[in-house]
Amino acid sequence: MIRGIYAVVVLDLKRxxxxxxxxxxxxxxxxxxxxxxxxxxxxxxQLGGGDYKRYIxxxxxxLSLLFTATFAAxxxxxxxxxxxxxxxxxxxVPRASIAFGKIIAGALQxxxxxxxxxxFAPLAGVHLGVGETFxxxxxxxxxxLTFSAIGLAFAARFSSTTVFPIVSNAVILPMFFLSGAxxxxxxxxxxxxxxxHFDPVAYAVDLMRGxxxxxxxxxxxxSLAALVAVIAxxxxxSVRVFNRGEDDSSLGATKFNWRR
Amino acid sequence: xxxxxxTDSAAVEVRGLVKRYDKVEALRGVDLTVRRGEMFAxxxxxxxxxxxxxxxxxTLRAPTAGTARVLGHDVxxxxxxxxxxxxxxxxxxxxxxxxxxxxxxxxMGLFYGLGSAAARQRAxxxxxxxxxxxxxxxxxxxxxxxxxxxxxxARALVTDPQILFLDEATVGLDVDARRGFWAQxxxxxxxxxxxxxxxxxxxxxxVADRIALIDHGQIVALDTPQALKTRVGGGVIRLQTEDNARxxxxxxxxxxxxxxxxxxxxxxxxxPAAVLPELLRTLPVKVQRVEVHEPSLEDVFLKLTGRxxxxxxxxxxxxxxxxxxGAA
Ligand SMILES: Nc1ncnc2c1ncn2[C@@H]1O[C@H](COP(=O)(O)OP(=O)(O)OP(=O)(O)O)[C@@H](O)[C@H]1O
Ligand SMILES: [Mg+2]
Numbered sequence: 001m002i003r004g005i006y007a008v009v010v011l012d013l014k015r016x017x018x019x020x021x022x023x024x025x026x027x028x029x030x031x032x033x034x035x036x037x038x039x040x041x042x043x044x045x046q047l048g049g050g051d052y053k054r055y056i057x058x059x060x061x062x063l064s065l066l067f068t069a070t071f072a073a074x075x076x077x078x079x080x081x082x083x084x085x086x087x088x089x090x091x092x093v094p095r096a097s098i099a100f101g102k103i104i105a106g107a108l109q110x111x112x113x114x115x116x117x118x119x120f121a122p123l124a125g126v127h128l129g130v131g132e133t134f135x136x137x138x139x140x141x142x143x144x145l146t147f148s149a150i151g152l153a154f155a156a157r158f159s160s161t162t163v164f165p166i167v168s169n170a171v172i173l174p175m176f177f178l179s180g181a182x183x184x185x186x187x188x189x190x191x192x193x194x195x196x197h198f199d200p201v202a203y204a205v206d207l208m209r210g211x212x213x214x215x216x217x218x219x220x221x222x223s224l225a226a227l228v229a230v231i232a233x234x235x236x237x238s239v240r241v242f243n244r245g246e247d248d249s250s251l252g253a254t255k256f257n258w259r260r
Numbered sequence: 261x262x263x264x265x266x267t268d269s270a271a272v273e274v275r276g277l278v279k280r281y282d283k284v285e286a287l288r289g290v291d292l293t294v295r296r297g298e299m300f301a302x303x304x305x306x307x308x309x310x311x312x313x314x315x316x317x318x319t320l321r322a323p324t325a326g327t328a329r330v331l332g333h334d335v336x337x338x339x340x341x342x343x344x345x346x347x348x349x350x351x352x353x354x355x356x357x358x359x360x361x362x363x364x365x366x367x368m369g370l371f372y373g374l375g376s377a378a379a380r381q382r383a384x385x386x387x388x389x390x391x392x393x394x395x396x397x398x399x400x401x402x403x404x405x406x407x408x409x410x411x412x413x414a415r416a417l418v419t420d421p422q423i424l425f426l427d428e429a430t431v432g433l434d435v436d437a438r439r440g441f442w443a444q445x446x447x448x449x450x451x452x453x454x455x456x457x458x459x460x461x462x463x464x465x466x467v468a469d470r471i472a473l474i475d476h477g478q479i480v481a482l483d484t485p486q487a488l489k490t491r492v493g494g495g496v497i498r499l500q501t502e503d504n505a506r507x508x509x510x511x512x513x514x515x516x517x518x519x520x521x522x523x524x525x526x527x528x529x530x531x532p533a534a535v536l537p538e539l540l541r542t543l544p545v546k547v548q549r550v551e552v553h554e555p556s557l558e559d560v561f562l563k564l565t566g567r568x569x570x571x572x573x574x575x576x577x578x579x580x581x582x583x584x585x586g587a588a
Contacts, residue, residue, distance in 0.1 A: 007370035011356075014367075018358055083354035084364070087415060090318050091371035092343040 008101025059181025073151025135211030269332030
């Protein structure tokens with residue numbers, strides 16, 4: 001079990017390393033939000049330009065984690081189509097190992113991408129002391145795991161590499177916009193505050209923002225519990241999907257059912 | 261889990277195996293036993309069900325009906341034991357093209373539960389054994405076709421399996437690369453491992469201890485290469501004469517049926533040795549050269565899979581095998 005997880009993580013990180021140029025390209029999006037959107041909206045915001053950038057910095061970090069993690073999850077959709085994974089599927093590896101390995105590998109990739117954004121913190125007026133950095137890294141890790149689990153729960157159900165990104169965008173973007181990453185939830189309309197209670201991204205962003213700026217919207221213990229619960233439920237769900245259709249080496253993506 | 265398996269169990273035992281895809285019935289009741297230590301070939305035309313059978317044996321697909329055991333382990337109820345005991349080279353590539361050969365093997369080792377150090381050592385061992393050491397640190401996509409197939413073999417051998425499935429493992433290789441590949445495989449077979457393979461190259465099938473012919477999802481013949489050839493009946497006579505056209509005409513008149521066309525006259529007959537002396541004496545055309553040989557596996561294949569050279573129609577689906585194999 002542990003060895004299977006390890007093998008999946010090594011596989012994905014080796015492939016990630018081949019694509020390390022992505023780390024740089026992946027910087028474009030958060031920086032754009034931070035310095036273009038941030039400057040534009042910040043100028044009109046009650047918070048003021050400098051404060052607004054500071055405020056959305058954790059949100060933009062969350063964005064980076066969210067998109068990297070869901071993109072990493074796509075590999076499972078690709079994997080179903082490449083022969084190498086067939087060889088993996090006939091190795092005596094429990095399907096749970098593959099699910100956990102994928103979640104961990106995706107989280108690590110997202111985490112690294114997030115860390116690459118951190119050096120820009122001072123430019124956004126964010127002060128990173130030792131305490132803040134430590135708190136931030138811990139919450140980033142938790143957020144990465146959550147987003148990776150979300151990504152996998154989706155990816156596990158798709159066998160098409162063209163459909164998955166469309167569907168995931170249709171779900172991921174609203175989750176991001178509702179999360180309060182780009183505006184304070186306190187002053188948001190009531191329905192948005194309500195919706196945020198059902199949005200794991202909101203809890204993750206709020207935890208990161210709290211770790212950085214010391215102000216929370218949700219009770220941090222509630223956030224922690226919510227994220228851990230989301231990870232557990234979605235990981236369990238992916239394992240279930242992976243196990244349901246072993247025929248056709250589908251990892252659950254087709255209607256062929258494994259008969260025991 | 262570690263249910264004791266009798267060591268005298270067959271390498272592969274397939275009983276009444278049926279596999280239905282959405283509409284296609286790829287296997288329609290296959291019975292097959294491969295003995296331990298055997299080189300066993302599965303021949304059949306495209307779409308006959310070979311890959312389907314292999315993917316069931318490799319636990320990739322579930323049978324619709326029937327049972328299959330690999331080294332005594334049931335492929336459905338005892339999957340992990342099957343997975344641990346066999347290696348397979350798939351018809352399509354199954355290596356991560358972007359990673360190096362060494363990384364591919366290393367990862368496979370990890371997936372099979374070897375520790376990092378052990379996996380690394382096993383990878384190095386295999387690369388050396390298969391003559392891939394020089395190419396090992398390039399991305400797999402930059403290897404030649406032959407090297408890539410060897411890498412596939414190496415991948416299948418990571419756990420040192422007792423039984424090896426090869427699904428058209430040498431497709432697309434040149435003669436030399438194929439020889440090299442089979443030399444490796446024979447080396448493995450010599451150490452008592454079972455090799456169960458498919459191929460469309462008949463000369464590769466010659467090395468098999470036994471051959472099964474599969475057509476339309478059913479085994480239509482199963483025997484040693486020698487016995488299969490006899491089954492086609494008799495042998496082939498080739499004649500070079502001073503006037504082939506005239507000789508052909510004469511042969512046809514006398515109830516022998518020479519094959520049409522060709523530089524030489526080709527004649528399939530149940531008992532060439534018996535007719536040849538008489539034939540040579542009475543043929544009114546001077547014969548320059550005579551050759552008698554047994555039917556090749558190719559002849560057997562064409563004959564028994566119903567794509568016969570005498571224009572037979574394919575074995576109708578549902579007919580329980582077209583064995584009999586009478587004389588031509
Ligand atoms: N995933 C699938 N879904 C539906 N039908 C399939 C599938 N895979 C194979 N088939 C069908 O099952 C039959 C047997 O296919 P199989 O791949 O086992 O043949 P094969 O003997 O390996 O042929 P080849 O020599 O071309 O490799 C074919 O009619 C094929 O079209
Ligand atoms: Mg095939």
